[in-house]
Amino acid sequence: AKNCGKNNAKLYSSSLTMQIMSHVKLEVGLRKALKNEELYLLYQPQIDVRTGDIVGVEALVRWRHPERGIISPTEFIPLAEETGLIVPIGEWVLRTACKQAMAWQRVAKRSLRMAVNLSAKQFKDENLTQIVVSALHDTGLDPRLLELELTEGTLMDDARATMATLEQLRGIGVHLSIDDFGTGYSSMNYLKRFDVRALKIDKSFISGLPQDSENAAITRAIIAMAHGLKMVVVAEGVETDAQLGLLQEYGCDLVQGFYLGHPSPHEAITQMLLQPCAE
Numbered sequence: 001a002k003n004c005g006k007n008n009a010k011l012y013s014s015s016l017t018m019q020i021m022s023h024v025k026l027e028v029g030l031r032k033a034l035k036n037e038e039l040y041l042l043y044q045p046q047i048d049v050r051t052g053d054i055v056g057v058e059a060l061v062r063w064r065h066p067e068r069g070i071i072s073p074t075e076f077i078p079l080a081e082e083t084g085l086i087v088p089i090g091e092w093v094l095r096t097a098c099k100q101a102m103a104w105q106r107v108a109k110r111s112l113r114m115a116v117n118l119s120a121k122q123f124k125d126e127n128l129t130q131i132v133v134s135a136l137h138d139t140g141l142d143p144r145l146l147e148l149e150l151t152e153g154t155l156m157d158d159a160r161a162t163m164a165t166l167e168q169l170r171g172i173g174v175h176l177s178i179d180d181f182g183t184g185y186s187s188m189n190y191l192k193r194f195d196v197r198a199l200k201i202d203k204s205f206i207s208g209l210p211q212d213s214e215n216a217a218i219t220r221a222i223i224a225m226a227h228g229l230k231m232v233v234v235a236e237g238v239e240t241d242a243q244l245g246l247l248q249e250y251g252c253d254l255v256q257g258f259y260l261g262h263p264s265p266h267e268a269i270t271q272m273l274l275q276p277c278a279e
């Protein structure tokens with residue numbers, strides 16, 4: 001028995017085995033996370049550059065793991081996609097976010113746009129439209145206040161299926177935006193055909209501003225193109241006053257980032273909304 005234990009110790013110290021073990025453990029945990037109410041949402045403000053008002057929020061999911069503490073979505077969303085768990089998790093995110101948007105409408109007496117991330121797997125799920133319709137119906141949220149964030153990769157994958165799904169979503173009246181814009185492959189032709197409300201410039205372009213002249217040129221070009229196509233532009237990852245200043249100068253519409261507000265619990269957003277006047 002002693003020897004056996006020794007061998008096991010050897011086996012488990014191999015880092016690949018450790019990785020596989022922790023992956024499997026995480027997956028088992030993720031299956032229970034929804035039922036055990038371990039997932040929660042943070043909300044990051046989206047600010048109108050001209051007025052300084054908070055006009056919307058993006059919902060960002062977190063997992064409070066009973067042993068490991070808080071786990072980032074960059075770690076568990078890929079796992080959720082792999083296992084298909086993203087569909088029930090995504091539905092929970094959508095419902096929770098819509099419910100919260102309604103709650104803010106009641107307390108703050110103003111309409112905030114709610115942005116929710118959709119992964120490729122959710123977008124391809126044949127029940128997506130039904131899931132969105134029932135979340136809106138059950139919470140009473142105006143569809144025009146819901147914005148679904150999709151990445152370029154999700155949209156470009158299968159043109160015909162994408163068009164059909166976008167048509168259905170447009171039929172419901174929800175808005176769409178392209179997340180992480182500039183990091184994937186977008187065809188300009190599709191940009192023209194897709195009925196997308198907003199482009200979100202990826203934070204990798206914003207992070208070097210204002211010094212990085214190449215990123216500045218790209219940012220300015222994306223803003224000009226989006227405006228030419230009658231789209232709204234959101235800059236994400238805004239961390240400094242200098243970045244905000246430059247984006248203002250370029251005519252960017254909305255900004256999101258640590259400088260304007262970290263992803264925060266709903267109570268903190270309520271506080272922001274109830275403050276007499278931002279700015």
Ligand code: C2E
Pocket residue numbers: 044059060061072073074077090093117118119179180203236237238239256257258259263
């Ligand atoms: P994303 O959609 O691009 O979300 C923006 C990420 O940038 C968030 O990371 C946010 O916390 C972070 N961020 C915000 N402001 C700043 C800033 O000023 N500087 C920097 N460096 N980062 C900033 P987070 O919350 O860790 O989320 C990571 C990714 O996980 C998201 O990227 C999104 O792709 C995914 N994700 C998060 N929540 C959900 C969800 O409910 N469903 C799905 N499908 N994916 C989600």
Ligand code: CA
Pocket residue numbers: 058117149179
């Ligand atoms: Ca996003």
Ligand code: CA
Pocket residue numbers: 179180200202203236
């Ligand atoms: Ca993004």
Ligand code: CA
Pocket residue numbers: 180
């Ligand atoms: Ca991202």
